[in-house]
Amino acid sequence: MPQVSQHDGTTDPVDHLETFRTMMLLHDASGGFLCRAFPTTLAGATRVWYSQLKPNSFDNFEDFGDDLARHFMSSRRPRKTxxxxxxxxxxxxxxxxxxxxxxxxxxxxxxxxxxxxxxxxxxxxxxxxxxxxxxxxxxxxxxxxxxxxxxxxxxxxxxxxxxxxxxxxxxxxxxxxxxxxx
Structure with a gap:
């Protein structure tokens, strides 16, 4: 599996999700594999948040990613304009x-x-x-x-x-x- 740095909740979650998706695209990974592999990239507060999710809480990886981004919104880097x-x-x-x-x-x-x-x-x-x-x-x-x-x-x-x-x-x-x- 490709190496992606771990997300601990202190950096931009959208950047982390985009990096993970890009790495998985290189390996032609499916949506199911994304859902199973992504937790290996979590640490600290993000891992704690993930461990408290109910099984089958999301229908797809996009919904999961949206929820992760909302939960860790305070860590998002302001977008330049x-x-x-x-x-x-x-x-x-x-x-x-x-x-x-x-x-x-x-x-x-x-x-x-x-x-x-x-x-x-x-x-x-x-x-x-x-x-x-x-x-x-x-x-x-x-x-x-x-x-x-x-x-x-x-x-x-x-x-x-x-x-x-x-x-x-x-x-x-x-x-x-x-x-x-x-």
């Missing part, structure tokens, strides 16, 4: 690369994210007007395209900063007086 992305802001000391990475991690958690909503949220949260113009010009049609454009901009920004730093270093070396032997 496009509106929650609008609250993300680049910190004063946060690099654009770090902000875009943080934004992408959040955006990937939003189901069916509309590209224009993602673009608007990224434009609202970023501090650099040059970056905003760059993103707006691209008119991204997907989150992947939006992130590719952001990475391209960041790459150019990092390269330019390195060149500026190198030029500044060379200028400082030229300003210093040559070493004179005594």
């Amino acid at each position: 496009a509106a929650s992305l609008m609250t993300l802001r680049q910190g004063d000391n946060e690099s654009l690369k770090a902000f875009v990475g943080r934004f992408n991690r959040e955006a990937l958690q939003v189901p069916n994210l509309d590209p224009s909503a993602a673009t608007n949220a990224l434009l609202t949260g970023a501090q650099s007007n040059d970056f905003r113009r760059s993103v707006a010009r691209r008119n991204p049609h997907s989150l992947a395209y939006l992130m590719a454009g952001a990475e391209e901009y960041i790459s150019v920004e990092v390269t330019m900063a390195a060149l500026d730093s190198s030029s500044e270093h060379e200028e400082n070396l030229r300003r210093k007086e040559p070493y004179e032997a005594t």
